[in-house]
Amino acid sequence: MLWSDIVSFITQVLSRHRFRTIVLWVAIAIGVVAVNLLTALGEGAKSFVLEEFNVLGRNTLIILPGKKETTGGMPPLTGESPRPLTLEDAQFVSRLSGVKSVAPIVVGNLEASYAGKIREALTIGSSRDFFIIRQLSVAQGNILPELDLDKGEAVCVIGNQLQKELFGQQSSLGQRIRIGDTRFRVIGVLKKGGTSFGFDMDDVIIVPVANAQSLFNVDGLFRLFAEVRVYQQLDTVKRAIVDLLTERHEGEEDVTVISQDAMLSSVQEILDILTIAVAGIAAISMLVAGILIMNMMMITVSQRVKEIGLLKAMGATSSTVRTLFLCEAGLIAIVSSLSGLLLSHVITSIANLYFTDLQFYPPWWAQVGSIVLAVVFALLFSWLPAQRASTLSPVEALQGKQQKETT
Amino acid sequence: MIELKHLEKKFHIGDQVVHALDDVSLRIEQGEYIAVMGPSGSGKSTLMNILGLLDRANSGDYLLDGINASALGEAERTRLRSDKIGFVFQSYHLVPRLTARENVELPMMLSGIPVKQRKKAVDDVLDKLNLMDRAHHSPNQLSGGQRQRVAIGRAIVMKPSILLADEPTGNLDSKSGEEVTKLLESLNDEGITLMIVTHDPTLGARARRQLNMLDGRIV
Ligand SMILES: Nc1ncnc2c1ncn2[C@@H]1O[C@H](COP(=O)(O)OP(=O)(O)OP(=O)(O)O)[C@@H](O)[C@H]1O
Ligand SMILES: [Mg+2]
Numbered sequence: 035m036l037w038s039d040i041v042s043f044i045t046q047v048l049s050r051h052r053f054r055t056i057v058l059w060v061a062i063a064i065g066v067v068a069v070n071l072l073t074a075l076g077e078g079a080k081s082f083v084l085e086e087f088n089v090l091g092r093n094t095l096i097i098l099p100g101k102k103e104t105t106g107g108m109p110p111l112t113g114e115s116p117r118p119l120t121l122e123d124a125q126f127v128s129r130l131s132g133v134k135s136v137a138p139i140v141v142g143n144l145e146a147s148y149a150g151k152i153r154e155a156l157t158i159g160s161s162r163d164f165f166i167i168r169q170l171s172v173a174q175g176n177i178l179p180e181l182d183l184d185k186g187e188a189v190c191v192i193g194n195q196l197q198k199e200l201f202g203q204q205s206s207l208g209q210r211i212r213i214g215d216t217r218f219r220v221i222g223v224l225k226k227g228g229t230s231f232g233f234d235m236d237d238v239i240i241v242p243v244a245n246a247q248s249l250f251n252v253d254g255l256f257r258l259f260a261e262v263r264v265y266q267q268l269d270t271v272k273r274a275i276v277d278l279l280t281e282r283h284e285g286e287e288d289v290t291v292i293s294q295d296a297m298l299s300s301v302q303e304i305l306d307i308l309t310i311a312v313a314g315i316a317a318i319s320m321l322v323a324g325i326l327i328m329n330m331m332m333i334t335v336s337q338r339v340k341e342i343g344l345l346k347a348m349g350a351t352s353s354t355v356r357t358l359f360l361c362e363a364g365l366i367a368i369v370s371s372l373s374g375l376l377l378s379h380v381i382t383s384i385a386n387l388y389f390t391d392l393q394f395y396p397p398w399w400a401q402v403g404s405i406v407l408a409v410v411f412a413l414l415f416s417w418l419p420a421q422r423a424s425t426l427s428p429v430e431a432l433q434g435k436q437q438k439e440t441t
Numbered sequence: 442m443i444e445l446k447h448l449e450k451k452f453h454i455g456d457q458v459v460h461a462l463d464d465v466s467l468r469i470e471q472g473e474y475i476a477v478m479g480p481s482g483s484g485k486s487t488l489m490n491i492l493g494l495l496d497r498a499n500s501g502d503y504l505l506d507g508i509n510a511s512a513l514g515e516a517e518r519t520r521l522r523s524d525k526i527g528f529v530f531q532s533y534h535l536v537p538r539l540t541a542r543e544n545v546e547l548p549m550m551l552s553g554i555p556v557k558q559r560k561k562a563v564d565d566v567l568d569k570l571n572l573m574d575r576a577h578h579s580p581n582q583l584s585g586g587q588r589q590r591v592a593i594g595r596a597i598v599m600k601p602s603i604l605l606a607d608e609p610t611g612n613l614d615s616k617s618g619e620e621v622t623k624l625l626e627s628l629n630d631e632g633i634t635l636m637i638v639t640h641d642p643t644l645g646a647r648a649r650r651q652l653n654m655l656d657g658r659i660v
Pocket of ligand 2: 485486487
């Protein structure tokens, strides 16, 4: 039988049994859409999260107090160790030859007030280099001045939103706001936009690290950012930092130094696993479609027993009959999965119009995989019915009896 | 030419054995017109099915134009069948979703014959059977006689040498039955071997040779 004839023969069958065709079409398309949308969601979330983590640049090392023994998995983002990381440690690190700059971090929530208005705000104590490492810039005024790390100055840079809430339309530069129980002069307002590590940078106060330590009454640092001069030295510098701090901490290795790449790759790993898991769950809906195909094909075969007998009497071999039934399922699967793919693209395009922060796009492996899976499932699940059709005895089949051929 | 030697066909129903064909030997020359008659259950259809390569005998030999059909595999039997044998059934067996034309074309399509070649052959057949104006009708828009004519068209489109008709007029009134019989006879006049199973003695008498069957034997 010619391929063109197989296709037209099948098309006639499909248009004749419209209800069955539509049910299978919908079932397969749903499976394909599920795989593509869920993976698009997973990938969208992944790129969103990675972007969030990506603000530091590749040259930055993050030094955390406390030792994480486990390799792989998420490094500790919070956590106190018995021996804190101190400002002195930070100064020593900054003197290492490969280190360009350091930004010690102390954070906490404090009340900020101005002219009777009180807001709770995330207060970050750091240095001028923090702005450079984090690529933060000001809309008005200046960033923190160059100071020795252990020297304080009662100045602050505030987030855009906070400036609006405390000052309204009024200019805030040069004004004094009360943070905790100290007064700070506002010297700059951050540019709008940007969150990182879940900190909403529109709503923060940044003060010199020494001031923050006395505000929170702590000696330790929450963490320390160190920027290396050249990326190639990242690992050497990392080792040097660990060695230096181990020596300073009486021979005990009680800090964790991680690079952004390492952090990103472990985050990425987790999100990839998540996406694949989600795709797997979606693939189950394809399995359901597959079982539906099997049932429907079984019914078709029993409904068309006489026709099968006739086809055999008219010169169709068993393999021709098998091919006809397999191709019938295969054709439905191809058409349905392609339209499912199209629908997924329409849905993600519309979603992308509405959610500009997050871009959804089904990954190529999900697009290809969902179609391949749909076709493979269709062929696999229609194999049994097709095999049954092909082995029917023509004499019995012509009488409408479903009996196997005896050879 | 067909030669049957000591054909046996048994059916097992439970622990009972039905001897549908019992030592049947037969020689049929090309172009013969044979009527097969006999009471119900005497084995007429069984004989036709085996002659038509739709079924196999349990023992005995079947030579079709010198080819030992009993020794062939399924695919070869299918090829031989579509080359040499046309079937006409009592209940037409047209595919309802296909038009008259497509039904006639079906055997050629199944054999993978190119479209151009098919068109000519189908046109010729439709023309010959006076079905040109019904070509695009579906079977349920046709009368019984017309349906059987479409079925005959389908049986002869591959230019077989043997036409096997199992009670071809059994579902027809006497007028269209007569038309169909005449059509089959005219095909026989052109050289095709015609074998008709019938319960009608006058119809059977028109054939040049009669085979009477009883309990699986030719008597
Ligand atoms: N598939 C089958 N299974 C069991 N027995 C069968 C089968 N086909 C035929 N037989 C039996 O074989 C015998 C011959 O049947 P066959 O159909 O050849 O008779 P027939 O002469 O064509 O009868 P009718 O005139 O009623 O069509 C009958 O006894 C029938 O019951
Ligand atoms: Mg019969």
